[in-house]
Amino acid sequence: MTALSIALLLVVLVLCTVALYSNAYRDNWAQCIGLVLLAMWSAAEIAVVMQGDVTPRAAALYLGLAAFAGGTARKVMHHHPARHDAGVSTQPGDAT
Secondary structure: OHHHHHHHHHHHHHHHHHHHHOOOOOOOHHHHHHHHHHHHHHHHHHHHHHOOOOOHHHHHHHHHHHHHHHHHHHHHHHOOHHHHHOOOOOOOOOOO
16 A cells, blocks of 8 residues: 555656646646645655555545646646647547
């Protein structure tokens, strides 16, 4: 469970960091602060997990955060304005 927890936290850390520097994700200051804090927490939590301190409850939290971050990243990339400007279809089932 330790390796899986570290992988999930790395997903959260990377996606939060990418979102901070991406032009595709238009966010306000509160969201930026939230992304920074979540990225910092993920990095600190990896250190805790590496010591073997993982409970099933914590692992479920990591899974939820990674799923939310991944879903948000997919939605942002799917509805990115540049895709619409280039004529790329964003309808389900259409070839992209």
